[in-house]
């Protein structure tokens with residue numbers, strides 16, 4: 001009994017001495033959620049919906065490659081915080097995670113495997129990076145059936161060619177629906193050296209890898225879809 005009390009006392013002492021975690025600002029969390037929701041909506045209406053309507057996956061791929069990487073920047077500029085997508089195995093090297101993001105996604109993946117509801121896996125923290133205090137937020141992104149046209153096991157050969165040409169280091173294939181495909185990530189500096197951070201600077205569009213140079217006379221990389229049979 002005495003040792004039990006002593007142990008309880010020790011636990012209370014450790015809890016009292018542990019550095020207090022700062023709670024992130026509710027407005028920052030709301031802004032991060034809003035950015036992720038907007039991305040989700042655009043992804044559904046402008047990309048995934050087109051695949052669901054049986055549009056040519058090559059046309060959808062080209063629309064994706066031209067537009068989606070810029071959405072993160074648009075949302076960042078609107079919210080004045082860095083909004084991005086990342087993955088443990090990224091397709092676009094510009095999306096590779098930093099150490100904090102990698103650790104969160106490893107935990108998310110573990111929790112999902114344990115059957116925990118992905119809706120509950122949002123993370124919001126204030127972390128110290130050098131002499132800066134930074135708000136960080138993350139939410140998992142799960143692969144859906146339509147995502148597999150570009151991230152699954154059996155990717156259509158023309159889409160595979162395009163992916164291989166633009167993303168030779170692609171690590172984002174071979175998924176099944178329901179798996180952790182990556183995460184939305186938000187980062188906002190709160191103070192640097194105890195002083196307010198400089199105002200938000202609009203970010204450049206993440207670089208795209210240049211496609212392989214094609215020579216005149218090379219066979220076209222992507223064959224046009226055969227015309228639909230007349231009714």
Ligand code: HEC
Nearest residue numbers: 060061064069085086087090091092095147150172181182
């Ligand atoms: C038409 C092809 C296509 C479809 C459909 C597609 N993706 Fe992607 N995905 C890409 C390309 C290309 C990139 C790399 C360019 C970029 O950064 O957006 C990418 C990047 C990503 C990234 C960022 C990390 C990385 O690997 O670079 C995540 C996360 C992601 N996709 C998840 C999804 C999810 C979830 C869906 C379904 C809702 C989906 N994708 C549907 C082509 C596609």
